[in-house]
Amino acid sequence: MLQFWRVLTAGSRNFMRNMWLSTAATAVMTITLTIIIISFISNSALTSTIKGVTNKIDVSLYLKDTITTDQRDGFQHALESNPNVESVKYVSKDQALELYKQKNKDNPTLIQGLQFAGNPLPASFSVKAKDPKHLQGIIDVANQDQFKTLLDPTAPPSYSGQNKDTINRIVRVSNFFKSTGLVASVIFVVISTLIIFNTIRMAIFTRREEIEIMKLVGATKWFIRGPFIFEAALYGIVAAVIAVVLSYALLLGGAPKLASYIDVKSTIDFFRSYPLLVIFGELIIGICIGAFSSILAMSRYLKL
Amino acid sequence: MILFDRVTKVYPNQMVALSGLNLHIQPKEFVTIVGSSGAGKSTLIKLLTREEVHTSGKIIVGGLDYDTIKARDVPLVRRRIGVVFQDFKLLQNRRVGENVAFALEVSGARGREIKRAVPKMLQLVGLAQKEQNFPHELSGGERQRVAIARALIRQPKILIADEPTGNLDPKNAWEIIELLLKINRFGTTVLLTTHNKEIVNALKRRVITIQRGKIIKDEEQGRYTLEGGK
Numbered sequence: 001m002l003q004f005w006r007v008l009t010a011g012s013r014n015f016m017r018n019m020w021l022s023t024a025a026t027a028v029m030t031i032t033l034t035i036i037i038i039s040f041i042s043n044s045a046l047t048s049t050i051k052g053v054t055n056k057i058d059v060s061l062y063l064k065d066t067i068t069t070d071q072r073d074g075f076q077h078a079l080e081s082n083p084n085v086e087s088v089k090y091v092s093k094d095q096a097l098e099l100y101k102q103k104n105k106d107n108p109t110l111i112q113g114l115q116f117a118g119n120p121l122p123a124s125f126s127v128k129a130k131d132p133k134h135l136q137g138i139i140d141v142a143n144q145d146q147f148k149t150l151l152d153p154t155a156p157p158s159y160s161g162q163n164k165d166t167i168n169r170i171v172r173v174s175n176f177f178k179s180t181g182l183v184a185s186v187i188f189v190v191i192s193t194l195i196i197f198n199t200i201r202m203a204i205f206t207r208r209e210e211i212e213i214m215k216l217v218g219a220t221k222w223f224i225r226g227p228f229i230f231e232a233a234l235y236g237i238v239a240a241v242i243a244v245v246l247s248y249a250l251l252l253g254g255a256p257k258l259a260s261y262i263d264v265k266s267t268i269d270f271f272r273s274y275p276l277l278v279i280f281g282e283l284i285i286g287i288c289i290g291a292f293s294s295i296l297a298m299s300r301y302l303k304l
Numbered sequence: 305m306i307l308f309d310r311v312t313k314v315y316p317n318q319m320v321a322l323s324g325l326n327l328h329i330q331p332k333e334f335v336t337i338v339g340s341s342g343a344g345k346s347t348l349i350k351l352l353t354r355e356e357v358h359t360s361g362k363i364i365v366g367g368l369d370y371d372t373i374k375a376r377d378v379p380l381v382r383r384r385i386g387v388v389f390q391d392f393k394l395l396q397n398r399r400v401g402e403n404v405a406f407a408l409e410v411s412g413a414r415g416r417e418i419k420r421a422v423p424k425m426l427q428l429v430g431l432a433q434k435e436q437n438f439p440h441e442l443s444g445g446e447r448q449r450v451a452i453a454r455a456l457i458r459q460p461k462i463l464i465a466d467e468p469t470g471n472l473d474p475k476n477a478w479e480i481i482e483l484l485l486k487i488n489r490f491g492t493t494v495l496l497t498t499h500n501k502e503i504v505n506a507l508k509r510r511v512i513t514i515q516r517g518k519i520i521k522d523e524e525q526g527r528y529t530l531e532g533g534k
Binding site for chain 2: 209219
Protein backbone atom coordinates (compact mmCIF):
# COMPACT_ATOMS: atom_id res chain seq x y z
CA MET A 1 0.00 0.00 0.00
CA LEU A 2 2.80 2.34 0.98
CA GLN A 3 4.69 1.44 -2.17
CA PHE A 4 1.55 1.96 -4.24
CA TRP A 5 1.12 5.41 -2.74
CA ARG A 6 4.76 6.25 -3.51
CA VAL A 7 4.27 5.15 -7.11
CA LEU A 8 1.24 7.44 -7.40
CA THR A 9 3.15 10.34 -5.86
CA ALA A 10 6.08 9.82 -8.23
CA GLY A 11 3.70 9.62 -11.20
CA SER A 12 1.95 12.87 -10.25
CA ARG A 13 5.29 14.58 -9.71
CA ASN A 14 6.45 13.51 -13.17
CA PHE A 15 3.17 14.78 -14.60
CA MET A 16 3.77 18.20 -13.07
CA ARG A 17 7.45 18.24 -13.95
CA ASN A 18 6.84 17.77 -17.69
CA MET A 19 4.09 20.36 -17.80
CA TRP A 20 4.35 21.05 -21.54
CA LEU A 21 4.41 17.44 -22.60
CA SER A 22 1.65 16.62 -20.13
CA THR A 23 -0.49 19.47 -21.43
CA ALA A 24 -0.08 18.34 -25.03
CA ALA A 25 -0.87 14.73 -24.20
CA THR A 26 -3.85 15.73 -22.04
CA ALA A 27 -5.16 18.05 -24.78
CA VAL A 28 -5.12 15.29 -27.39
CA MET A 29 -6.73 12.91 -24.96
CA THR A 30 -9.41 15.54 -24.16
CA ILE A 31 -10.21 15.91 -27.86
CA THR A 32 -10.41 12.14 -28.21
CA LEU A 33 -12.69 11.67 -25.23
CA THR A 34 -14.89 14.61 -26.27
CA ILE A 35 -15.24 13.11 -29.75
CA ILE A 36 -16.19 9.80 -28.19
CA ILE A 37 -18.91 11.44 -26.07
CA ILE A 38 -20.19 13.58 -28.96
CA SER A 39 -20.27 10.53 -31.17
CA PHE A 40 -22.25 8.77 -28.46
CA ILE A 41 -24.61 11.74 -28.10
CA SER A 42 -25.24 12.05 -31.82
CA ASN A 43 -25.66 8.31 -32.13
CA SER A 44 -28.26 8.21 -29.41
CA ALA A 45 -30.02 11.39 -30.61
CA LEU A 46 -30.13 10.19 -34.21
CA THR A 47 -31.44 6.79 -33.15
CA SER A 48 -34.28 8.33 -31.18
CA THR A 49 -34.99 10.81 -33.99
CA ILE A 50 -35.30 7.99 -36.51
CA LYS A 51 -37.42 6.02 -34.12
CA GLY A 52 -39.70 9.00 -33.72
CA VAL A 53 -39.93 9.53 -37.46
CA THR A 54 -40.56 5.91 -38.35
CA ASN A 55 -43.24 5.68 -35.66
CA LYS A 56 -45.16 8.27 -37.60
CA ILE A 57 -45.34 6.08 -40.69
CA ASP A 58 -48.74 4.61 -41.26
CA VAL A 59 -50.58 3.22 -44.25
CA SER A 60 -53.80 4.86 -45.30
CA LEU A 61 -56.32 2.68 -47.09
CA TYR A 62 -59.03 4.78 -48.70
CA LEU A 63 -62.47 3.24 -48.79
CA LYS A 64 -65.30 3.49 -51.29
CA ASP A 65 -68.23 5.61 -50.14
CA THR A 66 -70.52 2.66 -50.75
CA ILE A 67 -68.91 0.37 -48.15
CA THR A 68 -71.28 -1.16 -45.55
CA THR A 69 -70.57 -1.33 -41.86
CA ASP A 70 -70.24 -5.14 -41.99
CA GLN A 71 -67.77 -4.98 -44.84
CA ARG A 72 -65.84 -2.32 -42.99
CA ASP A 73 -65.68 -4.36 -39.79
CA GLY A 74 -64.60 -7.48 -41.69
CA PHE A 75 -61.85 -5.53 -43.41
CA GLN A 76 -60.70 -3.95 -40.16
CA HIS A 77 -60.68 -7.36 -38.47
CA ALA A 78 -58.58 -8.85 -41.28
CA LEU A 79 -56.11 -6.02 -41.01
CA GLU A 80 -55.89 -6.35 -37.24
CA SER A 81 -55.10 -10.04 -37.49
CA ASN A 82 -51.98 -9.30 -39.52
CA PRO A 83 -48.96 -9.86 -37.22
CA ASN A 84 -47.25 -6.67 -38.36
CA VAL A 85 -50.18 -4.43 -37.55
CA GLU A 86 -49.92 -2.38 -34.41
CA SER A 87 -53.26 -0.61 -34.67
CA VAL A 88 -56.02 0.18 -37.15
CA LYS A 89 -57.86 3.44 -36.88
CA TYR A 90 -60.99 4.16 -38.84
CA VAL A 91 -61.27 7.72 -40.15
CA SER A 92 -64.75 8.52 -41.37
CA LYS A 93 -65.53 10.89 -44.23
CA ASP A 94 -66.52 13.61 -41.76
CA GLN A 95 -63.38 13.17 -39.71
CA ALA A 96 -61.30 13.28 -42.88
CA LEU A 97 -62.96 16.53 -43.85
CA GLU A 98 -62.36 17.96 -40.39
CA LEU A 99 -58.68 16.99 -40.56
CA TYR A 100 -58.38 18.48 -44.02
CA LYS A 101 -59.95 21.71 -42.87
CA GLN A 102 -57.64 21.89 -39.91
CA LYS A 103 -54.58 21.23 -42.03
CA ASN A 104 -55.54 23.93 -44.51
CA LYS A 105 -56.96 26.47 -42.14
CA ASP A 106 -54.55 29.07 -43.52
CA ASN A 107 -55.95 28.58 -46.99
CA PRO A 108 -59.57 29.81 -46.86
CA THR A 109 -60.10 29.59 -50.64
CA LEU A 110 -59.48 25.87 -50.54
CA ILE A 111 -61.95 25.37 -47.71
CA GLN A 112 -64.48 27.59 -49.41
CA GLY A 113 -64.15 25.47 -52.54
CA LEU A 114 -64.87 22.37 -50.48
CA GLN A 115 -68.17 23.75 -49.35
CA PHE A 116 -69.33 23.85 -52.95
CA ALA A 117 -68.03 20.41 -53.80
CA GLY A 118 -69.66 18.66 -50.84
CA ASN A 119 -67.29 16.18 -49.12
CA PRO A 120 -65.05 14.59 -51.75
CA LEU A 121 -62.80 12.95 -49.21
CA PRO A 122 -63.03 9.18 -48.78
CA ALA A 123 -63.25 7.40 -45.42
CA SER A 124 -60.05 5.49 -44.62
CA PHE A 125 -58.20 3.07 -42.38
CA SER A 126 -55.07 4.45 -40.88
CA VAL A 127 -52.92 1.38 -40.21
CA LYS A 128 -49.87 1.67 -37.96
CA ALA A 129 -47.23 -1.01 -38.46
CA LYS A 130 -45.11 -2.64 -35.76
CA ASP A 131 -42.12 -2.61 -38.06
CA PRO A 132 -42.40 0.29 -40.47
CA LYS A 133 -39.74 -1.24 -42.72
CA HIS A 134 -42.11 -4.03 -43.76
CA LEU A 135 -45.32 -2.40 -44.88
CA GLN A 136 -45.85 -4.64 -47.88
CA GLY A 137 -47.67 -7.32 -45.84
CA ILE A 138 -50.33 -4.78 -44.88
CA ILE A 139 -50.74 -3.71 -48.50
CA ASP A 140 -51.03 -7.40 -49.42
CA VAL A 141 -54.00 -7.83 -47.04
CA ALA A 142 -55.72 -4.88 -48.66
CA ASN A 143 -55.03 -6.30 -52.10
CA GLN A 144 -56.89 -9.55 -51.40
CA ASP A 145 -59.83 -9.90 -53.81
CA GLN A 146 -62.51 -9.60 -51.16
CA PHE A 147 -61.15 -6.28 -49.87
CA LYS A 148 -59.78 -4.81 -53.06
CA THR A 149 -63.28 -4.04 -54.25
CA LEU A 150 -63.89 -2.03 -51.11
CA LEU A 151 -61.04 0.34 -51.80
CA ASP A 152 -61.52 3.65 -53.49
CA PRO A 153 -60.08 3.05 -56.99
CA THR A 154 -59.17 6.72 -57.39
CA ALA A 155 -57.01 6.81 -54.23
CA PRO A 156 -54.39 4.04 -54.01
CA PRO A 157 -52.99 3.08 -50.55
CA SER A 158 -50.51 5.69 -49.39
CA TYR A 159 -47.96 6.18 -46.67
CA SER A 160 -49.19 9.06 -44.69
CA GLY A 161 -47.17 11.19 -42.30
CA GLN A 162 -43.83 11.38 -43.96
CA ASN A 163 -42.91 10.27 -47.40
CA LYS A 164 -41.14 6.90 -47.40
CA ASP A 165 -38.29 8.06 -49.61
CA THR A 166 -37.60 11.00 -47.36
CA ILE A 167 -37.58 8.70 -44.35
CA ASN A 168 -35.17 6.37 -46.07
CA ARG A 169 -32.96 9.32 -46.87
CA ILE A 170 -33.00 10.43 -43.24
CA VAL A 171 -32.04 6.91 -42.15
CA ARG A 172 -29.17 6.86 -44.65
CA VAL A 173 -27.87 10.27 -43.62
CA SER A 174 -28.01 9.44 -39.93
CA ASN A 175 -26.30 6.11 -40.52
CA PHE A 176 -23.59 8.02 -42.31
CA PHE A 177 -23.20 10.34 -39.33
CA LYS A 178 -23.16 7.42 -36.93
CA SER A 179 -20.37 5.65 -38.79
CA THR A 180 -18.47 8.93 -39.23
CA GLY A 181 -18.60 9.36 -35.46
CA LEU A 182 -17.31 5.86 -34.95
CA VAL A 183 -14.48 6.28 -37.47
CA ALA A 184 -13.51 9.66 -35.97
CA SER A 185 -13.46 8.10 -32.49
CA VAL A 186 -11.23 5.26 -33.64
CA ILE A 187 -8.87 7.61 -35.47
CA PHE A 188 -8.53 9.85 -32.44
CA VAL A 189 -7.99 6.91 -30.10
CA VAL A 190 -5.10 5.86 -32.36
CA ILE A 191 -3.71 9.41 -32.50
CA SER A 192 -3.80 9.86 -28.75
CA THR A 193 -2.25 6.43 -28.23
CA LEU A 194 0.62 7.44 -30.50
CA ILE A 195 1.08 10.82 -28.82
CA ILE A 196 1.07 9.35 -25.32
CA PHE A 197 3.38 6.58 -26.52
CA ASN A 198 5.78 9.28 -27.68
CA THR A 199 5.38 11.36 -24.52
CA ILE A 200 6.23 8.38 -22.33
CA ARG A 201 9.09 7.45 -24.65
CA MET A 202 10.55 10.94 -24.17
CA ALA A 203 9.92 10.72 -20.44
CA ILE A 204 11.80 7.41 -20.31
CA PHE A 205 14.63 9.01 -22.27
CA THR A 206 14.89 12.12 -20.07
CA ARG A 207 14.66 10.04 -16.92
CA ARG A 208 17.05 7.29 -17.96
CA GLU A 209 19.55 8.34 -15.31
CA GLU A 210 16.87 8.24 -12.66
CA ILE A 211 15.76 4.82 -13.86
CA GLU A 212 19.34 3.60 -13.66
CA ILE A 213 19.59 4.88 -10.09
CA MET A 214 16.30 3.24 -9.17
CA LYS A 215 17.60 -0.07 -10.49
CA LEU A 216 20.84 0.48 -8.63
CA VAL A 217 19.16 0.97 -5.27
CA GLY A 218 17.03 -2.10 -5.78
CA ALA A 219 13.69 -0.76 -6.98
CA THR A 220 11.38 -3.46 -8.30
CA LYS A 221 10.26 -3.38 -11.91
CA TRP A 222 6.79 -2.17 -11.00
CA PHE A 223 8.17 0.51 -8.74
CA ILE A 224 10.02 1.85 -11.78
CA ARG A 225 7.24 1.29 -14.31
CA GLY A 226 4.36 2.32 -12.06
CA PRO A 227 4.98 6.08 -12.17
CA PHE A 228 5.06 6.06 -15.99
CA ILE A 229 1.78 4.17 -16.13
CA PHE A 230 0.18 6.44 -13.58
CA GLU A 231 1.49 9.53 -15.35
CA ALA A 232 -0.15 8.36 -18.58
CA ALA A 233 -3.32 7.37 -16.75
CA LEU A 234 -3.37 10.86 -15.27
CA TYR A 235 -3.54 12.33 -18.80
CA GLY A 236 -6.66 10.19 -19.21
CA ILE A 237 -8.14 11.18 -15.85
CA VAL A 238 -7.66 14.93 -16.35
CA ALA A 239 -8.83 14.67 -19.96
CA ALA A 240 -11.94 12.68 -18.95
CA VAL A 241 -12.98 15.35 -16.46
CA ILE A 242 -12.49 18.16 -19.00
CA ALA A 243 -14.22 16.18 -21.76
CA VAL A 244 -17.25 15.43 -19.59
CA VAL A 245 -17.61 19.07 -18.50
CA LEU A 246 -17.19 20.21 -22.10
CA SER A 247 -19.70 17.71 -23.43
CA TYR A 248 -22.31 18.53 -20.81
CA ALA A 249 -21.89 22.22 -21.59
CA LEU A 250 -22.23 21.54 -25.33
CA LEU A 251 -25.20 19.24 -24.94
CA LEU A 252 -27.17 21.26 -22.41
CA GLY A 253 -26.22 24.59 -24.00
CA GLY A 254 -26.89 23.44 -27.54
CA ALA A 255 -30.03 21.41 -26.80
CA PRO A 256 -32.57 24.19 -27.42
CA LYS A 257 -31.07 24.86 -30.83
CA LEU A 258 -30.73 21.18 -31.69
CA ALA A 259 -34.21 20.25 -30.53
CA SER A 260 -35.83 21.63 -33.68
CA TYR A 261 -33.73 19.35 -35.88
CA ILE A 262 -33.26 16.15 -33.95
CA ASP A 263 -34.73 14.46 -30.92
CA VAL A 264 -32.22 15.12 -28.12
CA LYS A 265 -34.65 14.76 -25.27
CA SER A 266 -33.95 11.14 -24.41
CA THR A 267 -30.19 11.72 -24.73
CA ILE A 268 -30.36 14.71 -22.40
CA ASP A 269 -32.49 12.66 -19.99
CA PHE A 270 -29.82 9.96 -20.04
CA PHE A 271 -27.01 12.44 -19.37
CA ARG A 272 -29.03 14.10 -16.60
CA SER A 273 -29.90 10.81 -14.93
CA TYR A 274 -26.53 9.07 -15.16
CA PRO A 275 -23.72 11.65 -14.81
CA LEU A 276 -21.66 9.17 -12.79
CA LEU A 277 -21.95 6.52 -15.47
CA VAL A 278 -20.82 9.03 -18.10
CA ILE A 279 -17.79 10.20 -16.11
CA PHE A 280 -16.94 6.67 -15.05
CA GLY A 281 -17.10 5.45 -18.65
CA GLU A 282 -14.88 8.29 -19.82
CA LEU A 283 -12.41 7.70 -16.98
CA ILE A 284 -12.16 4.03 -17.88
CA ILE A 285 -11.57 4.82 -21.56
CA GLY A 286 -9.03 7.55 -20.73
CA ILE A 287 -7.13 5.44 -18.20
CA CYS A 288 -7.07 2.46 -20.55
CA ILE A 289 -5.72 4.50 -23.47
CA GLY A 290 -3.05 6.06 -21.21
CA ALA A 291 -2.01 2.85 -19.51
CA PHE A 292 -1.97 0.89 -22.77
CA SER A 293 0.20 3.51 -24.53
CA SER A 294 2.68 3.76 -21.68
CA ILE A 295 2.98 -0.02 -21.33
CA LEU A 296 3.58 -0.17 -25.08
CA ALA A 297 6.28 2.53 -24.84
CA MET A 298 7.95 0.80 -21.89
CA SER A 299 7.96 -2.59 -23.56
CA ARG A 300 10.03 -1.00 -26.32
CA TYR A 301 12.18 1.54 -24.53
CA LEU A 302 12.43 0.57 -20.88
CA LYS A 303 14.53 -2.50 -20.50
CA LEU A 304 14.86 -3.53 -16.89
CA MET B 305 31.14 -13.16 2.31
CA ILE B 306 31.94 -13.12 -1.42
CA LEU B 307 32.92 -16.26 -3.27
CA PHE B 308 33.75 -16.52 -6.96
CA ASP B 309 34.51 -20.07 -8.04
CA ARG B 310 35.95 -20.41 -11.55
CA VAL B 311 33.67 -17.65 -12.80
CA THR B 312 33.71 -16.94 -16.50
CA LYS B 313 31.86 -14.20 -18.27
CA VAL B 314 31.65 -14.11 -22.03
CA TYR B 315 29.69 -11.22 -23.59
CA PRO B 316 27.41 -11.86 -26.57
CA ASN B 317 30.09 -10.40 -28.87
CA GLN B 318 32.36 -13.27 -27.74
CA MET B 319 34.53 -10.96 -25.66
CA VAL B 320 35.80 -12.85 -22.65
CA ALA B 321 35.68 -10.44 -19.70
CA LEU B 322 36.44 -12.90 -16.89
CA SER B 323 37.96 -16.31 -17.36
CA GLY B 324 37.89 -18.88 -14.57
CA LEU B 325 38.20 -16.25 -11.85
CA ASN B 326 38.55 -17.47 -8.26
CA LEU B 327 38.05 -15.01 -5.46
CA HIS B 328 37.22 -15.26 -1.82
CA ILE B 329 36.56 -12.24 0.34
CA GLN B 330 35.93 -12.60 4.08
CA PRO B 331 33.37 -10.59 6.02
CA LYS B 332 34.62 -7.17 7.22
CA GLU B 333 37.53 -7.19 4.81
CA PHE B 334 38.67 -4.06 2.97
CA VAL B 335 39.78 -5.17 -0.47
CA THR B 336 41.09 -3.02 -3.29
CA ILE B 337 40.82 -4.30 -6.82
CA VAL B 338 43.16 -2.80 -9.39
CA GLY B 339 43.52 -3.43 -13.06
CA SER B 340 43.86 -1.47 -16.28
CA SER B 341 40.80 -0.54 -18.32
CA GLY B 342 39.13 -3.63 -19.78
CA ALA B 343 40.82 -5.95 -17.29
CA GLY B 344 37.45 -7.11 -15.96
CA LYS B 345 36.89 -4.95 -12.85
CA SER B 346 33.61 -3.52 -14.07
CA THR B 347 32.35 -6.94 -15.10
CA LEU B 348 33.20 -8.27 -11.65
CA ILE B 349 31.08 -5.53 -10.07
CA LYS B 350 28.25 -6.00 -12.55
CA LEU B 351 28.15 -9.70 -11.71
CA LEU B 352 27.95 -8.85 -8.00
CA THR B 353 25.05 -6.43 -8.54
CA ARG B 354 23.46 -8.82 -11.00
CA GLU B 355 23.51 -6.30 -13.83
CA GLU B 356 25.18 -9.10 -15.76
CA VAL B 357 24.83 -12.84 -15.38
CA HIS B 358 27.93 -15.05 -15.35
CA THR B 359 28.41 -17.57 -18.14
CA SER B 360 29.81 -20.35 -15.95
CA GLY B 361 31.19 -20.99 -12.49
CA LYS B 362 29.62 -20.18 -9.16
CA ILE B 363 28.99 -16.92 -7.35
CA ILE B 364 27.90 -16.93 -3.71
CA VAL B 365 27.38 -13.65 -1.87
CA GLY B 366 26.34 -13.57 1.77
CA GLY B 367 25.26 -17.18 1.54
CA LEU B 368 23.12 -16.55 -1.56
CA ASP B 369 23.92 -18.70 -4.58
CA TYR B 370 23.49 -16.48 -7.65
CA ASP B 371 22.47 -19.47 -9.78
CA THR B 372 19.25 -19.70 -7.79
CA ILE B 373 18.20 -16.05 -8.18
CA LYS B 374 14.98 -15.48 -10.08
CA ALA B 375 14.49 -12.32 -12.15
CA ARG B 376 12.00 -10.89 -9.69
CA ASP B 377 14.46 -11.34 -6.80
CA VAL B 378 17.17 -9.23 -8.43
CA PRO B 379 16.01 -6.02 -6.70
CA LEU B 380 16.29 -7.81 -3.35
CA VAL B 381 19.86 -8.83 -4.17
CA ARG B 382 20.70 -5.21 -5.00
CA ARG B 383 19.27 -3.99 -1.73
CA ARG B 384 21.80 -6.16 0.11
CA ILE B 385 24.73 -4.47 -1.60
CA GLY B 386 25.55 -0.77 -1.50
CA VAL B 387 27.26 0.66 -4.56
CA VAL B 388 28.89 4.03 -5.21
CA PHE B 389 30.23 5.19 -8.54
CA GLN B 390 32.73 7.65 -9.93
CA ASP B 391 29.91 9.82 -11.32
CA PHE B 392 27.91 9.71 -8.05
CA LYS B 393 24.59 8.99 -9.80
CA LEU B 394 22.51 11.32 -7.69
CA LEU B 395 19.02 12.54 -8.55
CA GLN B 396 19.76 16.15 -9.47
CA ASN B 397 16.25 17.42 -8.83
CA ARG B 398 16.03 16.03 -5.33
CA ARG B 399 17.58 17.37 -2.18
CA VAL B 400 20.41 15.58 -0.42
CA GLY B 401 18.05 14.14 2.20
CA GLU B 402 15.62 12.97 -0.48
CA ASN B 403 18.40 11.27 -2.40
CA VAL B 404 19.36 9.27 0.64
CA ALA B 405 15.74 8.60 1.57
CA PHE B 406 15.10 7.31 -1.94
CA ALA B 407 16.99 4.08 -1.29
CA LEU B 408 14.72 3.41 1.67
CA GLU B 409 11.56 4.40 -0.19
CA VAL B 410 12.06 1.83 -2.92
CA SER B 411 12.42 -0.91 -0.35
CA GLY B 412 9.14 0.03 1.28
CA ALA B 413 10.42 1.61 4.48
CA ARG B 414 7.90 3.65 6.47
CA GLY B 415 8.02 7.43 6.47
CA ARG B 416 8.81 7.60 10.17
CA GLU B 417 11.67 5.15 9.77
CA ILE B 418 13.06 7.19 6.87
CA LYS B 419 12.85 10.45 8.82
CA ARG B 420 14.82 8.89 11.64
CA ALA B 421 17.49 7.14 9.57
CA VAL B 422 18.39 9.83 7.02
CA PRO B 423 19.78 12.52 9.38
CA LYS B 424 21.79 9.87 11.24
CA MET B 425 23.35 8.64 8.04
CA LEU B 426 24.10 12.17 6.84
CA GLN B 427 25.78 12.82 10.14
CA LEU B 428 27.92 9.71 9.69
CA VAL B 429 29.21 10.93 6.32
CA GLY B 430 29.65 14.49 7.63
CA LEU B 431 26.79 16.16 5.74
CA ALA B 432 24.38 16.86 8.59
CA GLN B 433 24.11 20.52 7.53
CA LYS B 434 23.44 19.79 3.85
CA GLU B 435 20.23 17.81 4.03
CA GLN B 436 18.21 20.53 2.28
CA ASN B 437 20.76 21.28 -0.45
CA PHE B 438 20.53 20.09 -4.02
CA PRO B 439 23.41 18.02 -5.44
CA HIS B 440 24.54 20.83 -7.76
CA GLU B 441 25.15 23.01 -4.71
CA LEU B 442 27.71 20.55 -3.33
CA SER B 443 31.39 19.90 -4.07
CA GLY B 444 32.46 16.65 -5.74
CA GLY B 445 33.59 15.18 -2.43
CA GLU B 446 30.29 16.08 -0.77
CA ARG B 447 28.32 14.54 -3.61
CA GLN B 448 30.24 11.31 -3.22
CA ARG B 449 29.43 11.36 0.48
CA VAL B 450 25.73 11.62 -0.39
CA ALA B 451 26.15 8.61 -2.68
CA ILE B 452 27.86 6.71 0.14
CA ALA B 453 25.11 7.69 2.57
CA ARG B 454 22.52 6.40 0.10
CA ALA B 455 24.44 3.16 -0.38
CA LEU B 456 24.71 2.63 3.37
CA ILE B 457 21.27 3.66 4.53
CA ARG B 458 19.91 0.15 4.19
CA GLN B 459 22.86 -1.15 6.18
CA PRO B 460 24.20 -3.51 3.56
CA LYS B 461 26.83 -6.03 4.53
CA ILE B 462 28.85 -5.16 1.43
CA LEU B 463 29.76 -1.77 0.02
CA ILE B 464 31.17 -1.62 -3.49
CA ALA B 465 33.00 1.60 -4.33
CA ASP B 466 33.70 1.70 -8.06
CA GLU B 467 36.36 4.34 -8.67
CA PRO B 468 34.82 6.59 -6.02
CA THR B 469 37.69 9.05 -6.11
CA GLY B 470 38.05 9.22 -9.89
CA ASN B 471 36.46 12.69 -10.14
CA LEU B 472 37.91 14.15 -6.96
CA ASP B 473 40.95 16.22 -6.07
CA PRO B 474 43.50 14.52 -3.75
CA LYS B 475 42.16 16.12 -0.58
CA ASN B 476 38.57 15.11 -1.24
CA ALA B 477 39.73 11.70 -2.48
CA TRP B 478 41.44 11.06 0.81
CA GLU B 479 38.44 12.13 2.79
CA ILE B 480 36.32 9.63 0.89
CA ILE B 481 38.85 6.84 1.47
CA GLU B 482 38.92 7.69 5.17
CA LEU B 483 35.15 7.52 5.22
CA LEU B 484 35.29 4.07 3.57
CA LEU B 485 37.78 2.91 6.17
CA LYS B 486 35.52 4.19 8.92
CA ILE B 487 32.57 2.29 7.43
CA ASN B 488 34.76 -0.80 7.23
CA ARG B 489 35.64 -0.43 10.89
CA PHE B 490 31.91 -0.52 11.68
CA GLY B 491 31.83 -3.99 10.09
CA THR B 492 30.89 -3.49 6.44
CA THR B 493 32.90 -5.41 3.85
CA VAL B 494 34.32 -2.84 1.42
CA LEU B 495 35.28 -3.58 -2.14
CA LEU B 496 37.15 -0.68 -3.70
CA THR B 497 38.31 -0.34 -7.29
CA THR B 498 40.71 2.44 -8.11
CA HIS B 499 43.45 3.63 -10.42
CA ASN B 500 44.95 5.77 -7.71
CA LYS B 501 48.39 4.35 -7.01
CA GLU B 502 49.04 6.63 -4.06
CA ILE B 503 45.84 5.58 -2.31
CA VAL B 504 46.42 1.87 -2.90
CA ASN B 505 49.93 2.03 -1.58
CA ALA B 506 48.98 4.09 1.45
CA LEU B 507 46.05 1.85 2.41
CA LYS B 508 48.23 -1.18 3.16
CA ARG B 509 45.23 -3.48 2.76
CA ARG B 510 44.55 -6.50 0.61
CA VAL B 511 45.04 -5.72 -3.09
CA ILE B 512 43.82 -7.93 -5.92
CA THR B 513 45.25 -7.21 -9.35
CA ILE B 514 43.22 -8.31 -12.34
CA GLN B 515 44.51 -8.57 -15.88
CA ARG B 516 42.70 -9.96 -18.92
CA GLY B 517 39.92 -11.43 -16.82
CA LYS B 518 42.20 -13.24 -14.39
CA ILE B 519 43.65 -12.50 -10.99
CA ILE B 520 47.38 -12.13 -11.44
CA LYS B 521 48.21 -11.01 -7.93
CA ASP B 522 46.43 -11.20 -4.58
CA GLU B 523 48.37 -9.81 -1.64
CA GLU B 524 47.59 -8.86 1.94
CA GLN B 525 48.98 -5.32 2.34
CA GLY B 526 49.53 -5.15 -1.40
CA ARG B 527 50.85 -2.36 -3.58
CA TYR B 528 49.84 -0.84 -6.88
CA THR B 529 52.11 -2.55 -9.40
CA LEU B 530 50.43 -1.67 -12.70
CA GLU B 531 51.88 0.76 -15.21
CA GLY B 532 50.28 4.19 -15.48
CA GLY B 533 48.59 4.56 -12.12
CA LYS B 534 47.82 8.11 -11.00
